[in-house]
Amino acid sequence: MKKKLATIAGAATAVAVVTLAAVTVAPASAGTAPVVKTRIAAHFDLAQGQMPENIALDPNGTAYVTFAAGRQVAAVTPAGRTRVLATLPAPADGGVNTPVLGFALTTGIARAHDGTLYFLYASGTEDLTGLWRLRPGGAPHRIAALPAGGLPNGLALDERRGVLYIADSVLGTIFTVPAAGGEPTTWSSAAELAPAGFLGANGLKIHDCALWVTNLDKGTVLRIPFLPGNGPGPVRTRATNLVGIDDFAFTGNGDEILAALNAPNTVVRIGGNGSVSTVLTAADGLQNPTSVALRRDTAYVPSAAYTTATDPNLLLARLPHNR
Template sequence: MFSTFSTLSTSAVSAAVLVATLTGTLAGTTPASASAPRPAPAASASAGPVTVTGARIAVHFDLAGGQTPENVALAPDGSSYVTFAKARRIAKLSPDGTSRILATLPAPADGGVHTPAMGFPLTTGIVRASDGTLYFLYATGTADLTGVWRLRPGGQPRRIAALPADGLPNGLALDSRGRTLYAADSVLGTVWSVPTAGGTPTAWSTAPELAAAGFLGANGLKFHDGSVWTTNTDRGTVLRIPVRRDGSAGPVRTEATGLPGIDDIAFTGCGDQLLAAIDATSEVALVRSDGSHTTVLTPADGLQNPTAIALRGSTVHVMSAAWLTAEDPNLVVARLNR
């Protein structure tokens, strides 16, 4: 999640003011330094042996219908599970591009006007367990609805853990072996941990590197190689937080800098190398294990404020919400050549 308001919002804030606000926020930030981050290397002209080719728009979503895709979870059968943020919906996207609504979340009594940073309720991060159970986040600015929700196959959505109403739960990751969900709060600068069975959340990490610097802090979230990886949108960083043997959070390590407006990430299968969706500039960057990065997809490939990225084999899936362009929320697919 990146934008404060879209053209679908009831806010009277104009797009021009929004863009100016976001640009000022990003330009006025500096990378976190508490964890001795690696310096941001200059982007090289080539991605080396790894390239992304053959990008095309596979699906166009309905902007007027609130189909602003926020996050995606891929299934082994070729389908995808998508959160439509503004519509408060969870949808299943078939391989042929057709979608089916699985659930619509209840609207808060006040319409969600107190949702931090946004002013409207929205569904955000989503993950899928091996048994088909979906876990996802819902932010409403109200205590009765904000939190971690679960949707079992054929069932109804149910909240399994409450999160603070004054926060914005955004990215979600699953450690299936540890039966733990991790949720990044972009406003409170916190990574929460919640058992997959549900229950009381734990403020797993409140490290200063997670904090916002004017708008959104910790955002995209993935569990990879025994660590929780998250992005910081304002600071343009990729962060690694090791999971200690007792389950507690280790010290934060800044793995990459110089990526303002970063949202979601996906690992390529080559060590710690990853792809990053840059919402602000409608780009995807290849971030190498040494922290250097190169742009591999741009608006010319169809990207419009990408909010989610995932890999199925060598196929890259990039969801764009068009929060700022207000033109064409879509799914772009491309080939990752390792």
């Protein structure tokens, strides 16, 4: 595990180096927004690879997270109790052929209204890499194979149409897969999704008749409208200069989002006009935040501690003026 943690730390350090080279930091993040209250809801076991990479919520406030290096999916109750729901099989080669990172990891997660969990696994092998499903009380199984040479990362579920959208950070591609499972289809491989030395397309959300995507290397938030028939329209850049941007959530206030900036150790609020203000920092307990989920006025922020290597955790922040 020590060797694995060193590999993860080296990879995450590369995130910081590459993104700092690729984008310019916005001056002073354009301000700081007040937070009413923050607390650490759960601390995770770094030695066991419990580095939360992505999050989905149920209506009662239970958080479902993927533990990247642990190859696990877990539930964290509102009281802060953590229960591992599934551990995925390790690849025969130990994951050394996983592109860029060199270790197998669970990444994006989405929850359907019936409690079914969908999540992504990147192993560098054809037999395991892909989209997995876990029904309540069941066992996990793969419902779609994805390219072993890629790194499936961000995941968004369009439950009304029965489609999942998958961002591959290495291939710079967004795939679609039916919620019932099946063959993946390339939805977009626009140039704006490509990496610039490390990881490209990352977080995904469906909002306002469009798919919104972050590009980690380029520090951008992108909007791709759905055309008739649900094909992709032209890519529009909605925000820039966001060093180390990972996944994000819409606040309910128009196009405003909260985004996790991994290497800078911050969560920022990005207005519909692209303005940026800092909401949370390391002083609040962030340890390389990876994603954000919102339940009413509370933000749930998982921190993976990839480079801090101190305290992977789940932070809750009560935000003012949030719907």
